[in-house]
Amino acid sequence: MTALRRIALTAVAAPLALALAACGSDEQATEGAPKGEPIAAVPAPAGTSWVETAAVTPEDGYRIGNPDAPLKLVEYASHTCPACAAFSTSAVAELDEYVAKGVVSYEIRNQVHNALDLTLAMLMRCGAPETFHPLANQVWANLDQVMNTAQQNEAALNQAMQAQDATRFQKIADAAGLLDFFAARGISRDQAMQCLADPAKGEAILQRSQAQSEELEVTGTPTFFLNGSKLEGSNWAEIEPILQNAGAR
Template identity: 55%
Template structure:
């Protein structure tokens, strides 16, 4: 049985519990304290929130790649708490912190089941600059995307038993993902091609497992500031930690 198959079947046992598993947070060292950092100008004619790079951990880094304060979120695209962070904090994080050049914001995927893996593959399918906007769109419309998956869990389980190049293709069909992403610039043909690549989606799942073990990420959202895991999982708690680290 492949790692993907094991992960997928475990997630399907209780699909409604995925959101609960996503709200874990552990007691950690917390963010470091630093002196106020002056804003860092973006290249002429741009702003830092227009800049996206892919990190060595295959996370998508928004903003100044050399920002002195690095915020990393391990996130699941099916996680209600991650959705709450995106809807309450993403705009202020971009405009007030990322655009200042003092803070970069990296999202790394933690996978919570085969439908989550399909979504993670799709937000990575186009240009790297589309990753953060598409992830935000998924979180803003989470109920719409999860409802057909939950209501048709038997069909999702059947899809897992299809040949590897058909599994996520079929899961996306069940969830109505093609129409959703087509309305946001990713064609159905392009989406199907991405989802059919077993090596691509397996690598995403394996990175999720490896990094979760390496960094003790037991649920989402889990945040790190300059490498320190912090005991905070919402914007109201993260914002003062960024300010404490020098983003003020």
């Protein structure tokens, strides 16, 4: 049985409870987090902005900002996690200011919690790397709407999750109303259907999620790392002072 099939079966057993419950992490450690004097801004190349500079990392994370930023913030996140949504809505504007200065880069990596979460992770990758963060923020800003739509079509969603062929993720997205949601945000239905047509892509995302979570002891979301050190805290009020102590201003 593949990892993909296992997560599909788990999601069928409790299709939406997981989306709300598999969130939050255990006690973390901020020991080793960098500390330092204020770091001077690093101008972006002429005609560009660090906030709009995006790349896919070797870990399959999506990073915005100066690739050589002295402070590298990584978030392990679930697209169906309310705590991740709370972080996004409270942090995005201020975090973008640090990124814009070239001092902080910000990378999102997936920790997959359920089949709906995995479908969202695949849809985030439909566009160019520059669209991943905006799409993720849109999902988190409208998470109640996304989850309510899925709940209203719970029977169809359960049936879609049990599909055994290459249409599984397409059926999940259709049943959960995700095709319309993403179409309203620049990813056409045809483009989304094409992105969801290859289950091997979903399997790869899931395998990386599981391997990295085990290696780095990421037990819930959101979990943050700064320059490789796991941070204590899951909200912006806790993360921003750590960035400032490390030299972000």
